[in-house]
Amino acid sequence: MKSLLLNTIKIAALLLVMGLSSCEKYLDIVPKGKKIPTTLADFDALLRDEYGNQRMDITQAILLLNDKFETASNLSYYKLYNANYNWDENADRIAFNNSDEGTYYNAYTAISTSNLIITNAGSATESSDADRKQLIAQAKILRALNYFVLANYYADTYEEATAAGKLSVPLILSADIGAAYTQVSIKELYDFMLKDITEALPDLRAQGATILHANIGSAYALAARIHLQMGQYAQALSAANEALKQNDKLYDWTEFYNKYKTQIEAPDQYVNAPSPMGYDFVENYSFRHGGRQYSSTEVNIRTDRATRFEQGDARFASRWKLRTVGADTYFKSITTGFYNYGGFTTTEVYLIKAECQARQNDISGAMNTLNAVRVKRILPQYYTALSATTVQDAVKLIQRTKGNELILGITPFADMRRLNKDPDYARTLTKTENGVSLSLSPASHLWTMPFPQGAIKNPGNGTITQNVNK
Known part of the structure; x- marks a missing residue:
């Protein structure tokens, strides 16, 4: 797998320093112009990196839903765009997905940063124990949120009867290059997300340092979203009430x-x-950006x-x-201006x-x-x-x-995927494009996005199995 820190870790020495088991293994020499994080402010700067960790690119989901207008020139140039936008069941999206990797690597970038903070911020200097615990808790919420996006993009939607037997996405718990990982089941990943939230809640506060930082309300909102996706309505309602x-x-x-x-x-x-x-x-x-983090x-x-x-x-x-x-x-x-899509x-x-x-x-x-x-x-x-x-x-x-x-966010896509599994709510999308009638069935394989080729061809210290055939 590509370095998960490629786009986000601006303190380059972190890759060699963090995640080691003892202080003796820290670098003796800091690369020129770089800094090894030691204070809580150093670690916090990573969390609030808006380009690397606070944006959520779900372009292909938005295209599949037809929730945006796409130009003919883009559809002609980007084959993956056209396959999803025009619901082409015969298109080989795996072959086309050799450059559209933003969703995958943006999410794992934020997960890697979260892992780094969770593993190392407990020893941060110039901070109180409560502040250190809060930052670690905020990193756990960020990690769980990104896993929710990945799970509802690259794997089948959660169904209690089949969740334990279907593969989801790689569960990565370290920021180290070359760290081992496992592509876990859908059930294992959902259980892990809920575990992160449960562990984080006692150390969160009503307000974070900025709106980018998770707080009690956002943790309960995420729990409500996950429980709803799992069909656990009593738990989702309880979490929603706590958020409100x-x-x-x-x-x-x-x-x-x-x-x-x-x-x-x-x-x-x-x-x-x-x-x-x-x-x-x-x-x-x-707050979290969509695919872009600048005013537009x-x-x-x-x-x-x-x-x-x-x-x-x-x-x-x-x-x-x-x-x-x-x-x-x-x-x-x-x-x-700015839009809270994520x-x-x-x-x-x-x-x-x-x-x-x-x-x-x-x-x-x-x-x-x-x-x-x-x-x-x-x-x-x-x-x-x-x-x-x-x-x-x-x-x-x-x-x-x-x-x-919630148009242009992940929730409408995740909702339609779960509702498509229920005959009471399953819905076929239809449209007319250039005089041709097109439709997208609730059972279509297009509802699951293929892993990018970069992840499959360079899996690192683990294995990744595609969740779709094309």
Whole structure:
């Protein structure tokens, strides 16, 4: 396997220094211009490295969902893009995945940094014991979050009956180059993620040093997400409620829309309003970038994807606007700034809670929780409180809102994968592309991404088995 620290470890001597069993093995000579971390601040600098450790590239999942508009030139140039975007069952995505490795190596970069901190920050100087424990706990949450992305990208979704018998992804517990690892089962990986969270919670605080640092709320939000993915609704509901005790604020997108209404509604005007979804977003438990970590606009949205938003959705209308350029018509991004695609927000936790309430037959409670989110999104002239009479109807309404609210993050992809295993909720995606009708079956192998060729051809001190045939 490639060096997992290649893109993130800016203190190069760490590769040789960390993870050793005794102080006698530390380097006697520090490479010129480099520094061996000794203080807590040194280790903390690694955790908050936004380019290396605080971004989450899930491009292929977004393309598969058709949650963005992709240009014909990109589809022509990037064969893997085209295979996923146009649901080509015959494409050899393994052969195509020789350069699109961002998801895999970004995640394992952050995991490697987490491993380094977990192993070594306990002896950091210029800090209290509580501060050292907190940083180690934050690294465990970061590690578990990245394993969740990997598990729901490169392996089958969790099913209790089969999880112990199917392979997931490599479980790597060391930052050392050449460290041994095992490609564990799906069940083993999920158990490990929950273990990391359980161990971390006692040492976390209500607030971290920055919004990049995990806190109590983000740990419970991650636990709720994982338990929901496992179909453990009581545990997910309990964790969601604990997260909401830490923060239950919801941003009012109707107010944002009214504030910028003139420029949003002006014909042929695409002046960018500031994104409210950045570091100081009121809904944040913790923040993490998507594939990019610099201030920018969002991706553009397909016109058929836009139809799945509710009428009067101020959140959608505040972020995208219909535009035609040449032969292309799409919804163009009209905000600029930063976007919390990879962290945790109260909206996700509210909607996890709503689904868990519905699954446990508290349908009215589920609808109340769902409507608490919707009333902050749907413009008053369009808003009507939703109701449901069956669990299935309630879950479908919740998922409609959740898929729209969390668009461009990993959650809609993970949700659809788990729901596709249930005939009550499985859904075939359809579209028309260049006059051709296309569809994506709930049972398609395309829902699992192939490991990149770099990982397969250079596995290091372990073995990796592809989880798909193409």
